[in-house]
Amino acid sequence: MKFEVSIEKEKVDKTLKDLEDDVVFQNIKRQAAKIKGEKLGFARGETGLKRYLGWFDIMAITVCAVVGMGIFIKTFSVQTAVPGIGDAVPLAFLVGAVPAICTALCYASLASALPRAGGEYIFISRGLNSFFGFWTTWMKWLTCTIAMGVIAYVSTGLMINMFYVVGISQSIINSMRSPVGYVTITLVVLSICYWINIKSYKYYQWVIRIFFFIILFGSLSMILVHLTYSPDMFIQGATQKYGAETVSSVLDTGDKIADEHPFDLFNLNIFLDSLKILLSAASVLFFAYLGFGHAVTASGETKEPRKNIPKGIISAIVFITILYFLVSVTFYGFIPWKYIAGYNTLYPDAQPSDFINVSPYTIEIILTSFIIMIALVSVILPVMMSISRIFFAWSFDGLMPKKFSKVNKNGMPVSALTVTYLIAVLAVIESQVTGIFKVLEFSTIAMLFTYMFVNITMFLLPMHKPLYYNMAKFKLGKFNSLVSGIGVMTAFLLVGMLIGTSFDSFIVFCVFMLIGGIIYHYNYKKRVESGIDMETTFKILPPE
Numbered sequence: 001m002k003f004e005v006s007i008e009k010e011k012v013d014k015t016l017k018d019l020e021d022d023v024v025f026q027n028i029k030r031q032a033a034k035i036k037g038e039k040l041g042f043a044r045g046e047t048g049l050k051r052y053l054g055w056f057d058i059m060a061i062t063v064c065a066v067v068g069m070g071i072f073i074k075t076f077s078v079q080t081a082v083p084g085i086g087d088a089v090p091l092a093f094l095v096g097a098v099p100a101i102c103t104a105l106c107y108a109s110l111a112s113a114l115p116r117a118g119g120e121y122i123f124i125s126r127g128l129n130s131f132f133g134f135w136t137t138w139m140k141w142l143t144c145t146i147a148m149g150v151i152a153y154v155s156t157g158l159m160i161n162m163f164y165v166v167g168i169s170q171s172i173i174n175s176m177r178s179p180v181g182y183v184t185i186t187l188v189v190l191s192i193c194y195w196i197n198i199k200s201y202k203y204y205q206w207v208i209r210i211f212f213f214i215i216l217f218g219s220l221s222m223i224l225v226h227l228t229y230s231p232d233m234f235i236q237g238a239t240q241k242y243g244a245e246t247v248s249s250v251l252d253t254g255d256k257i258a259d260e261h262p263f264d265l266f267n268l269n270i271f272l273d274s275l276k277i278l279l280s281a282a283s284v285l286f287f288a289y290l291g292f293g294h295a296v297t298a299s300g301e302t303k304e305p306r307k308n309i310p311k312g313i314i315s316a317i318v319f320i321t322i323l324y325f326l327v328s329v330t331f332y333g334f335i336p337w338k339y340i341a342g343y344n345t346l347y348p349d350a351q352p353s354d355f356i357n358v359s360p361y362t363i364e365i366i367l368t369s370f371i372i373m374i375a376l377v378s379v380i381l382p383v384m385m386s387i388s389r390i391f392f393a394w395s396f397d398g399l400m401p402k403k404f405s406k407v408n409k410n411g412m413p414v415s416a417l418t419v420t421y422l423i424a425v426l427a428v429i430e431s432q433v434t435g436i437f438k439v440l441e442f443s444t445i446a447m448l449f450t451y452m453f454v455n456i457t458m459f460l461l462p463m464h465k466p467l468y469y470n471m472a473k474f475k476l477g478k479f480n481s482l483v484s485g486i487g488v489m490t491a492f493l494l495v496g497m498l499i500g501t502s503f504d505s506f507i508v509f510c511v512f513m514l515i516g517g518i519i520y521h522y523n524y525k526k527r528v529e530s531g532i533d534m535e536t537t538f539k540i541l542p543p544e
């Protein structure tokens with residue numbers, strides 16, 4: 001096993017004396033000098049992963065991972081989460097993008113400094129502490145695996161709704177909606193995504209690109225179609241579908257919400273209250289940006305990762321912000337916000353399809369349902385890829401059995417993908433047996449926890465591990481502390497907000513955190529007792 005340290009002069013800001021005092025640098029020198037006499041925890045001298053992703057693929061993966069659970073869900077549900085936000089939702093999306101962009105920049109910089117398979121696990125374990133690296137990503141892996149099954153389960157409902165609108169016979173629709181039919185369709189969707197992930201990197205690359213273009217052109221088509229509609233046309237369609245009495249009741253409820261929660265940023269008398277509503281809505285809509293960290297786990301499969309991953313992530317977050325703004329402007333341009341607020345208040349289990357199916361044009365309903373369904377299904381592919389690479393990275397470092405770091409002839413970690421897939425299958429069955437539980441809320445807490453530690457790592461990296469920081473091609477420079485600090489505070493405050501509203505989910509989260517801590521210490525101790533130098537293992541980057 002051979003490790004080489006290649007440092008380009010122009011990228012190192014430290015003097016030779018500073019380097020001699022640097023602990024990381026000294027450990028790398030010690031490793032280079034004593035490699036024959038030391039036994040590291042790495043599974044082998046190279047990962048076996050194939051580099052095939054470019055910056056565009058990283059952007060496509062990020063967009064697919066974020067958009068499905070973002071714009072088409074949060075755009076409507078924010079009205080009940082923050083009463084009074086009204087038609088200022090597009091503005092709230094822009095405000096919510098600020099902390100999201102800060103965290104995305106931290107991800108981009110860390111990916112440039114530590115470009116290895118495993119993403120956040122590598123960032124935190126090398127830049128901060130190996131225990132925190134495993135602990136936080138253990139929660140992300142577990143919750144995202146379960147959430148992946150739930151997302152597949154929800155997307156099946158949208159698929160059946162689309163078939164219903166197309167005109168499929170009622171008997172077939174009833175068969176699809178039966179417990180066996182529903183679960184079967186969901187497992188077929190999940191299994192196809194699994195097959196694409198293990199079959200070949202070329203299949204994965206092309207499918208994720210196709211999903212991206214469907215989301216792009218589908219969203220643009222949806223925007224253009226809806227620009228021709230007016231609020232009066234929507235109310236007329238809603239009256240025909242739900243009846244005049246129901247629509248009147250919904251609008252009356254919306255009027256009541258508007259009276260109880262006035263919003264006007266240009267009215268000095270209620271400016272502070274309006275600002276509070278806007279910031280509250282922005283904090284809720286921040287959750288629509290969750291998922292932009294999934295692409296960094298593919299660092300080991302990206303060509304020129306120090307350059308392409310930052311370029312892909314930054315391009316994606318800009319694209320997503322613009323898309324969210326345009327789609328929300330379009331929706332609130334033809335659907336009266338009082339109708340959305342009133343309907344969601346009277347019917348807490350309302351779905352986006354309740355608003356989409358109001359259109360008098362069948363083709364428009366089919367188009368919108370198809371785009372939302374594809375957006376949801378497209379989440380599964382990048383999430384499955386992402387969390388399997390985390391499991392792969394644990395195994396490669398020796399924190400999980402070595403067999404999970406094995407790859408097939410196409411460079412795909414089949415064992416890590418399989419265990420991820422099987423847990424998602426169990427989540428599908430659980431969703432059917434007991435109903436969809438608060439797993440997405442649980443997953444959100446884990447994601448925010450990971451964001452918090454990633455931002456902390458970025459904040460400390462220039463001081464704690466300057467050698468890694470100086471090797472990055474993309475740096476935040478003098479804005480590093482500000483950008484990462486905003487990311488830390490945002491994640492911390494949002495975790496606190498979620499704990500306050502869903503304490504039961506947090507208790508379950510803590511239990512699984514404890515289990516993760518036990519697994520780490522058991523495997524770490526076991527490896528040390530077998531003669532593995534785990535301390536040195538976590539002070540250097542894994543081989544590529």
